[in-house]
Amino acid sequence: MNSRLFLLPLVVLFVLTSCKSSNSIEYSFFAAGHVYGNPKDKMHPKGIYKPFKEKFQLLNEDKNIKMGFMLGDFVWKPNAWKEVQEDILKLDIPIYAVRGNHDGSLKDFESKFGKTYHSFIKNRDLYIVLDPNIDQWNISNNQLIFLKNTLRNNRKSVNNIFILLHQVIWWSKEKFSKPKPNSIQNRAKEINYWSIIEPILKATEKPVYLFAGDVGAFSKEYQKRDHIIEYSYFKEDNITYVATGMGGGVRDNFVIVDVLNDGSVKFRLIHLNGNNINGLGELKDYENPN
Numbered sequence: 416m417n418s419r420l421f422l423l424p425l426v427v428l429f430v431l432t433s434c435k436s437s438n439s440i441e442y443s444f445f446a447a448g449h450v451y452g453n454p455k456d457k458m459h460p461k462g463i464y465k466p467f468k469e470k471f472q473l474l475n476e477d478k479n480i481k482m483g484f485m486l487g488d489f490v491w492k493p494n495a496w497k498e499v500q501e502d503i504l505k506l507d508i509p510i511y512a513v514r515g516n517h518d519g520s521l522k523d524f525e526s527k528f529g530k531t532y533h534s535f536i537k538n539r540d541l542y543i544v545l546d547p548n549i550d551q552w553n554i555s556n557n558q559l560i561f562l563k564n565t566l567r568n569n570r571k572s573v574n575n576i577f578i579l580l581h582q583v584i585w586w587s588k589e590k591f592s593k594p595k596p597n598s599i600q601n602r603a604k605e606i607n608y609w610s611i612i613e614p615i616l617k618a619t620e621k622p623v624y625l626f627a628g629d630v631g632a633f634s635k636e637y638q639k640r641d642h643i644i645e646y647s648y649f650k651e652d653n654i655t656y657v658a659t660g661m662g663g664g665v666r667d668n669f670v671i672v673d674v675l676n677d678g679s680v681k682f683r684l685i686h687l688n689g690n691n692i693n694g695l696g697e698l699k700d701y702e703n704p705n
Contacts, residue, residue: 441676442538443479445685446579447669448486448628448660449597451495451517455637462498463489464661466687467669468505473685473692475507480671481537482508484544486628486659487515487581488597493523500527514546515581515629516600521549532558534565540674541565541573545580551603552582554612563615570619574678578616583627583658584608594644594658597632616654623654624672624680631660631667646670646684648698657698661687668695 452464462468474480483506489499496519503510512528514521524531531546543565545554554562570576583596585608616623631645645666649656661667667687674680684701686694695701 439676440479440673442481443477443671443673445474445480445483445669445671446486446626446628446657446659447483448581448626448658449488449515449631449662450485450628451488451491451499451662452632452667453662453664454491454632460498461495463502464667464687466667467661468502470669470685470687470692471505477671479673480508482511484511484513484579484626486579486626487513488517488629489515490517490519493519496527511542511544511579513544513579513581513628514548516548516598521546532561534561534569536569536573538674539573539678540575540577541569543576543578545578547580547582547584548601551601552584552606552608553603554584555607559611562612566615566619570621573621575674575680576616576619576621576623577672578623578625580625580627581629583629584612585625585627585656591647591649591656594630594647596627596629597644597660597662598629613654617652620653622680625654625656626670627656627658628660630658632662634663634665636665637663646695646698646701648682648701657682659684664688666695670698 447467450463450467490496514524514531518524532544534543549558584606585591586596635643645660645663646668647658657670659668659670665688669685671683671685672680682698684695684698685692
């Protein structure tokens, strides 16, 4: 038998296997914002928003999902913490808690979940949890030193940088004005995202993904305004901005992030209302909301 003919199928098999491997999911995580849901629902049960809690089985059954980030506003009122913590235990994966403006004092939150800004590395990706509540939506003082040091020490060795926080700190009336955050409570007149933080992130020359969770409490139908506020996606230079949240009862959502073997990142926008979890389409479809 001709040796070249024998080797040809092996070469084809190797190429196909390599292509498949590079595009397969290495691991996934989820990001969910405003997880107590609807503040206007007087009958709202304590604990995690019910439509989100109903998707816990989906999260537990997806074996690619290795962790989750809840992006703040766990409670509307402090007397619901017991139920929230019991609900979190129903997930079979590690959960990282991000402090929201409804989640109480720094001391109380840290007694439950540990330090509100921290970092870790997972599969050659850097994860940074931040707490803009500390200084009126600014990342400043010790937290800014922490951010700079973390990026300087790790940026060369990682593929992606994921930053998780509650407030939509990149929002302004002049730039990325949609979606409008649920609240601008305690927001300083001037914040330092565009003047200080964005240049630092841009200088990493790595793909940076920011996730914020303070959207989604109200639907357009409820507010009777001309724009939807439940989720968004923007990309500028090496930075991707994602906002996700729930509570409005129409386009409630969270995001599953798939990190592929080649280091690239894909998003799954999960719709909480109705029977079709893909009912909102792809996250990129909302890049330019009306």
